[in-house]
Structures are given as C-alpha cells and as structure tokens.
Amino acid sequence: MYEIIEKKVMSETVKLMKIKAPLVAKKAKAGQFIILRIDEKGERIPLTIADYDRKKGTVTVIFMEVGKTTKHLGTLNVGDFLLNFVGPLGQPSDIEKYGTVVMIGGGVGIAPLYPIVRELKQMGNYVISILGARNEKLLMLEKEVEKHSDELYITTDDGSKGDKGFVSDVLQKLIDEGRKIGMVMAIGPVIMMKVVANVTRPYKIKTLVSLNPIMVDGTGMCGGCRVSVGNETKFACVDGPEFDGHKVDYDNLMLRNRRFVCEEEESCKLAGV
C-alpha cells in the first residue's frame, strides 16, 4: 500500500499527488513512469514521474482527469492509500549537452516535460520552453518550468494566455529566425507531437517524443503498448517511452489509443463520473 502524502489541485481537471514509494523514489530518473492501481477492481494506469524526493521517499505524479481511473484518483485525499504503485519503468531520458534545446509541452504533457527541462538545464543546456494548452485554465507548471528555462513561450488555442495558436508555430518561428537548435523534445497529445516532428523533419533537427500508448503490465509482457517506430515494432513500456520523433507512426498510435473508447465511456457512465 502506498500513501498519498500531499495533494495539490493544479486546475479544474489537473491534480498533483506525492506518493510514498521509497524504492521507486530511490531509482527514479527524468523520463520514466510508474504504473498504479487504486484498488482491487482498478485498472493499471501509467503516469509519468513528474518529480521525486529520494530523501523523503516520495514520487510526484501530475494527472489530468480524463476517464474513470484518473477521475477516481482525483477524489482521493492525503492519508488515502493506493493498492499498487510500481516503477520506475521505461528508459530514462538521455540528459546530454545538446547546446540549445527546445522543450515543448502540450496540456498534461507539461507534467512529464518538467523534470526533463530541469535536468537539461542543470546539464548546462540553453533551454527554450514552449508550453501550450487549449486555454489558460489547462496550463500548468508555468512557474516551475520558467525557473529552469532561459526562454519561455506560451500558446493557447483560444488566445486566453500567451500567443493565440499552436506550440508548433512558435517552434517554426524560432527556426525561421535562424536559431541553432541541438534538440527538440515534444510531449503532449499525439497530434501535437506529429506536427512538431513534421516541422523539424526538413531541417533534420533531432526530435524526441514521449509516447503514451495503452499499457497493462509495463514489463514487456503483453505487447499492448506496441508502437511502430521506423517500421519496427517497439514496446513503449520497456524500449520507450521516448522515441525518435521522425520515425514514429503517429496514425497507428492514435488508432490504438482509441481501442477501448466505448468501454471507457461505459465505465464512466456507470461510475457516474
């Protein structure tokens, strides 16, 4: 059993939780994730490790309430317990010196982006962050990201904050201005990652994306999380979740993420959430 030590409401649908899980905290690295199960009847869902405190033995997750499990999780409070919390899973990000990096987070993708921003900055990179969301309310971790960035840009689809438009527009502008970019990382909705990869492809800028397929075990046993990368089948839970953005088959990922849409809706309806 894993205790919820802290809970913060980031926005209407986004919550942060610190969970006591000393073994996970001890090993966690930026770019990795955990899988949790709330109770006996619960589903196993993956969430990125947004932060960790090795001394206190806690792991921070930030999640958007999109369906049955994440909504249920959002109703839990400090002192409540999760039945299962396993990790750290997946390969950590390559924290290297690239020179200038552009870090793009969309929506809930900002959460997993944040620790990578922090560590790339600590490595001595010049960090340009671009955060985007549908509207101001869905933006998060702005201050935290800003603290570790040399430049910060914000876009919203409706212009309620920052530039009206998409994160990819800002990226295109930076490229057009002739900025020398060593690496671009994009985490967010699949369609956003696809667009970002399309922007950087003609310029051959190294582009990493973090994929979020449906998972079950997280140990490479089921293959439910398989994604097609450069025409090879990879298991995102052990080979990823980060991959070369220019090689990912995004359309297949979008398709596979819709596998259980009807069932997910049914589940929510029955639970009244």
Added chain:
Amino acid sequence: MAVRKTKYEMAEQSAKERIKNFNEVPYGYNEKTAIEEAKRCLQCKNRPCVDGCPVEIDIPEFIKHIAEGDIDKAVEILKTKTNLPAVCGRVCPYESQCEGECTLKKIGEPVGIGRLERFLADYERKKGVKIPKKAKPTDKKVAVVGAGPAGLTCAGDLAKMGHSVTVFEALHDPGGVLMYGIPEFRLPKEIVKAEVDYIKKLGVEIKYDIVVGKTITVDELMKDYDAVFIGTGAGLPRWLRIPGENLDGVYSANEYLTRVNMMRAYDFPNYDTPVKIGKIVATFGAGNVAMDCARTSLRLGAEKSYIIYRRSDVEMPARDEEIEHAKEEGVIFHLLTNPVKFTGDDKGILKEVECIKMKLGEPDESGRRRPIPIEGSNFKIQIDTALVAIGQSPNPLVPKTVKGLKIGKWGNIETDEDGRTNIPEIFAGGDIATGAATVILAMGAGKRAARAIDKYLKLKK
C-alpha cells in the same frame, strides 16, 4: 479379475453449459471413484511412470495408499516431491509424461494418474493443509525473483531447509502464468491462491510491485542476500511479423489473457479493465495458450472462435484434453493454414485475415514435418479479433541488467542441470532458462536449484 481397460470417468460441466461461464470444467473424482481408479494400477516393479515424471513423484506408492483407503498417507508421499499438486493435477501434460509411460497403455488407457493427483490435492485443501516441519533456521538469506511456479517452488523448498526467503514479483498477484495466463475455467485462481498461501505459511515473504532490473537490480540484491534465484519466465510475446499486426483488434495472447484473467475483464465494468472481441475471433497457434484463447473467446460471447494453425492435427502441441475440450465447445479448426496479412477497415479496425493453405514437407529440426505454402491457395476470413498465440521468449529485462551473466542464443539464462549460472551466487530456472515449457518442468527446476543453493550456502559459511 481382469483390469478395467478405461479410466473411470471424471464428471464435468456439459459443453453447452460451460461456454456460458468461467467455472472449472471437470469436477474431479470423489473418494470412491479415486479408490476404484487406484485399484487399476499394477504396481509395476520397474516403475515406468516414475521415469516419465519430471520431478520423480513416487507414483505407484501414492496410488497404493489411495487403493488401500489411506488418503492422508498418499497425500504425504505426493507432497514430498511437489509443492503445487493441485496445479499439476490440472495442467500437467500427463499423456506425454507419467501416463505416457504407464504399462496399462498396452491394453487400454493408462491409470488416471493426473486425476488421482488432483483428487489428493483437493482432498487435502478441503481438510486443511498440514504445514510440514521446517529445519532449524539458518542465518542465510535468499532472494527469489519472480513468483511463478519455478520461483515459488524454489522459495518453498529453501524455507523448508531453514533459510530466510524473500520473493520479488513485478505484478500485483503471485503465480506467474498460473495467475495471468491460464484461465479460471482450467485452473481456478482460488487454487493458485491456496497453493501460494501454503508457501507463505512456510515462512516465505512475497513482495509485489517490484520489477527487478528497474526497481532494484540483481546486483543490489546480492549485497543483501547470500544467493539469488531468477525465475522470471518466458513472458515476451512472439509475433507473426505480417502486415497489419498493429491494427486495432490484434492482441498478443498475453495481453488478451492478462486482461481477462488477472485484470478480470470478463467481469467488466464491475472491474475497470476492458477487453473487446466482437463476434468472430481467430486464434493463431495450437498450443495450450492458443486453446485457452479460443475457449476464453467463446465464454466472452464470440459467435465463432477459430484456431488457425500452419501444421496438421498430429503436430498440435496442446494437451489432448485441451484440444478435446475446445472441439466439444465448438472451436473451429483451420489446420494447414497460415496467415499472411491482416486488413482493417477505413478506420484501421481489423476486419479480415488473408491466409494461405499449407502442405507438409520433410521433417525439420524439431522432427515435425515442415509446413510449405501452397501457391495460389490464398483466401480471406472475416474476423473481428485476432489473438497471436505462437509462443513466448524469455523476458529480457533481468538477463539484460545483470553484469556478466551468461545468456544463451534465445535470450535465456544459461544454467547447468541444477540451475547454476556462471555467477556463483546466481541461480536460475523455469522458462527463463529453458524457454517456454511446462509448469512441472519449471517446478522441477526450482526444486533442483533449491538443493544446489542449499549446498552452496553451506559451503559458503
């Protein structure tokens, strides 16, 4: 009196009834029938059945005690060689092991050794399991990685020898394939739990949610433990490697069975994990895993459940009983048929599989006749779901993260007969060493490794 030529029947749920539920198919012998069946045994001096048993259970001896009505003694004899009799009594391929060697086969059916084993285990469970005496506690600690049959057996035996044992399991339930792979109707999860409880009562501690190689490494375990046993199984699904395999509707057998068994998707939405199969399901392969997939699909409401297999019926690797049960339940077999391509609709949802007819050629390395495609024989089958059950390879996670550990060409951990690896403190056994095999072989490997570990610990001092 002449010996009865056939086994006494074991009552079972009718095929029509059972495809509507997940309850176990056979009911098992009652005491009276068990005694009658035991009386069929000839008590052969040369004991061929024992030679056929991978863990050398003293078969004639336990059968003799059943025949004499001393069931408790029979249980005791059985349990000196197996920690998981209720499991083995249900899933062992007896026909190619003990029963395959039985002298009675010369005149008819062998003694129902598997049925008798199952009877004993169920008898004992109902009565309350006796915890055997343990050796005096030693000051040695052993870490076991993976709570499948290999790991659990090794852990139980080491505990009996007085060592302190901790099992590290990646998933949230113990049992390995017994829990996430083999379905409820063949191996009720209550039985797996009872067998695991027995191992816990021997003093074994099981820690869940620990992916060794990620949460903690074997090298780290070696700092706190005197020896490590690796029993992480063959969990890596193999693929057909044909176009369309990543479409919505194509599952690995592992994903499908894990969703249904471990996550209980058959009870969705009471349980949160979904599974979706549509009306027509095709399972590729013809081993136990494939039969489990095909039969599970019927129970989840599939109108048609196909087995598609590239060789013929004699080469099907599944246990006879599984194939029989599958046929009785209405699974349709497309033999000498190989898939070449999956196609989806405009949304990318699986809609059909293209297959090619095969014929058998000369025997290959496995001794089975090689299937050869018949050119121009391609045809299409409409399907909603495809389940790929063509085998599993050793899970690379642990082997890849242990420095200097010798790995074989299939990604398996190389060991000697007794589970020793090239690193003195590290032992391994079960599917991770042999590639996908059987429960009893995994158990046998766990037992031999426990003895080798005990020897190693005594010398280590």
